[in-house]
Amino acid sequence: MESVESVQYTVVTVTVRYFAAAKAAAGVDTERLDVPAYATIDDVLAAARERHNGEFARVLERCSFLLDEVAVRDRSHAVHLGATLDVLPPFAGG
Numbered sequence: 001m002e003s004v005e006s007v008q009y010t011v012v013t014v015t016v017r018y019f020a021a022a023k024a025a026a027g028v029d030t031e032r033l034d035v036p037a038y039a040t041i042d043d044v045l046a047a048a049r050e051r052h053n054g055e056f057a058r059v060l061e062r063c064s065f066l067l068d069e070v071a072v073r074d075r076s077h078a079v080h081l082g083a084t085l086d087v088l089p090p091f092a093g094g
Contacts, residue, residue, distance in 0.1 A: 009037045010037050011034050011036060012079065012080060013032050013033070013034050014032070014033050014039075014082075015030060015032050016031050016032075016087060017029065017084060019086065020088075021059050022059050022087040025059040026052050031051070033051075034047075035079065037081075039078070039079055040075060041065060041067065041074075041077050045060055059089055062090055063087050063088055065087060066086040066088065067084070067085055067086075
């Protein structure tokens, strides 16, 4: 039997959580997306855009992101099996 460490994945599942305007544009608060292994945040966002309308794409342009609860600015950052990507539009107030 192969150990978990030696298994090579061709597809990974990423949980995407949407907040505020991103949630409204997506019509869901959470979804799971399958992307190729070694996919980037940009790849995950492209997969999400394919599922949702044009307003969703416009909202994404203004969003910031957390990958596994850590802020990321570089959308070329790789995601991994079981990752959680939070999509955070700008928030007003404080």
